[in-house]
Amino acid sequence: MMSNWRDDPELIALADGAARFFEREAPPERIAKWRAAGQVEREFWRQAGEAGLLGVSIPTEYGGGGGDFRHDVTLVEAVGRHGVEGFALSLHNVIILPYVLAHGTEEQKRRWLPKLCSGELVAAIAMSEPGAGSDLQAIRTTALRDGDFYRINGAKTFISNGQIADFVIVVAKTDPEAGGKGVSLLVVETAEAEGFRRGQALDKIGLDAQDTSELFFDDVRVPAANLLGEIAGQGFRQLMAELPRERLVIAVSSVITMEKAVEVTTAYVKERKAFGQRVFDFQNTQFKLAECKAKAAVARVFVDDCLARVLAGGLDLTQAAIAKLWVTESEWQVVDECLQLHGGYGYINDYPIARMWRNARVQRIYGGSNEIMKLLIARSL
Numbered sequence: 001m002m003s004n005w006r007d008d009p010e011l012i013a014l015a016d017g018a019a020r021f022f023e024r025e026a027p028p029e030r031i032a033k034w035r036a037a038g039q040v041e042r043e044f045w046r047q048a049g050e051a052g053l054l055g056v057s058i059p060t061e062y063g064g065g066g067g068d069f070r071h072d073v074t075l076v077e078a079v080g081r082h083g084v085e086g087f088a089l090s091l092h093n094v095i096i097l098p099y100v101l102a103h104g105t106e107e108q109k110r111r112w113l114p115k116l117c118s119g120e121l122v123a124a125i126a127m128s129e130p131g132a133g134s135d136l137q138a139i140r141t142t143a144l145r146d147g148d149f150y151r152i153n154g155a156k157t158f159i160s161n162g163q164i165a166d167f168v169i170v171v172a173k174t175d176p177e178a179g180g181k182g183v184s185l186l187v188v189e190t191a192e193a194e195g196f197r198r199g200q201a202l203d204k205i206g207l208d209a210q211d212t213s214e215l216f217f218d219d220v221r222v223p224a225a226n227l228l229g230e231i232a233g234q235g236f237r238q239l240m241a242e243l244p245r246e247r248l249v250i251a252v253s254s255v256i257t258m259e260k261a262v263e264v265t266t267a268y269v270k271e272r273k274a275f276g277q278r279v280f281d282f283q284n285t286q287f288k289l290a291e292c293k294a295k296a297a298v299a300r301v302f303v304d305d306c307l308a309r310v311l312a313g314g315l316d317l318t319q320a321a322i323a324k325l326w327v328t329e330s331e332w333q334v335v336d337e338c339l340q341l342h343g344g345y346g347y348i349n350d351y352p353i354a355r356m357w358r359n360a361r362v363q364r365i366y367g368g369s370n371e372i373m374k375l376l377i378a379r380s381l
Contacts, residue, residue: 010067011074015074015077021053025044026084034085035209038209039211040087042164045164046120054118056072056075059101062109063116064117076093080257085208086210088160088210091123100113102242103185104229108226123165124169129157130214141170141173142174143172144174151222153218154217155214157199160212162198162199163213164211166191167187168215170186170188170217172186175232178233184228184233184235185234194220196215199213206359206362244319244321247368247373250367251327254299255300258299260352264352268341268342268345268353285341303327306320325370328363332361332363338353338356339354
């Protein structure tokens with residue numbers, strides 16, 4: 001039963017091990033350094049690999065942990081609960097590695113997955129472009145065949161891990177005249193890519209410790225063997241197959257944020273006094289927190305149902321879009337209400353609620369904006 005899957009002793013041990021690792025290796029002082037630097041240092045990725053936190057759902061024959069999606073979700077929730085800001089575990093484990101596992105050739109899986117699981121390689125996926133956000137069919141980046149190579153030309157933006165990634169899945173058109181049928185996914189190993197450039201890290205509203213960058217490809221020669229699946233024109237199908245899981249993982253992280261926001265705000269208003277009584281004792285405070293807790297509880301149940309669908313192999317594009325839309329919108333409402341209950345202190349970055357508020361805003365944008373989610377849902381009517 002879905003309601004019991006978190007009770008699996010193996011998953012409990014994984015969560016406990018992750019908690020100890022984060023307490024030891026990601027104390028507040030280190031995370032503060034990441035925020036100041038605008039990125040997580042590579043050494044932490046290697047440490048996470050050594051601790052067995054990378055590639056937990058990848059088969060052991062490729063260097064992974066041999067688990068499944070439950071193991072991935074367990075770690076995503078652990079990252080959220082422990083506030084390991086900037087550490088894009090969900091991007092690496094739940095989004096990018098499954099592309100290689102599901103769509104790569106046997107040779108590609110054996111070549112790349114062990115290094116991705118060890119932390120030797122840090123991954124990114126380059127979809128969005130300056131002139132094309134959620135409209136993947138409108139991308140202009142090309143990858144044209146040249147003998148045993150492809151030549152990539154174009155620019156990407158809003159790329160998480162863009163500053164540190166050395167394994168980048170690039171969405172490009174191998175046949176610019178074929179529309180969606182001309183899209184392919186190519187892997188750029190940046191250490192060997194002449195003509196590859198990283199732009200400056202983008203200055204964002206939130207997610208201070210998460211590096212987000214522009215990437216430039218100026219006639220970058222990539223071996224034809226780096227075409228994911230080695231069949232051109234499969235990229236759009238590959239993207240559509242993996243996007244529902246990406247959107248669900250965004251919803252998972254939003255639920256964790258909602259629950260944490262209610263927790264820290266409840267503790268704050270029970271300590272803070274105004275007009276001779278605790279802020280918690282005002283009926284308005286209790287009603288607002290009750291509404292927030294109710295939204296978090298409903299979100300948790302719905303997301304768990306979507307997780308059950310994934311485990312049963314039945315999560316479709318529409319359900320994933322509903323989860324991403326409703327949960328991220330609810331997250332924003334909850335975090336905003338919780339910040340309001342902090343009063344002036346909620347606007348001060350020293351308080352966790354302020355960072356939650358800034359970080360929550362992008363949840364309604366990436367993974368496909370919520371306006372796109374509405375379009376997807378409307379198509380099912």
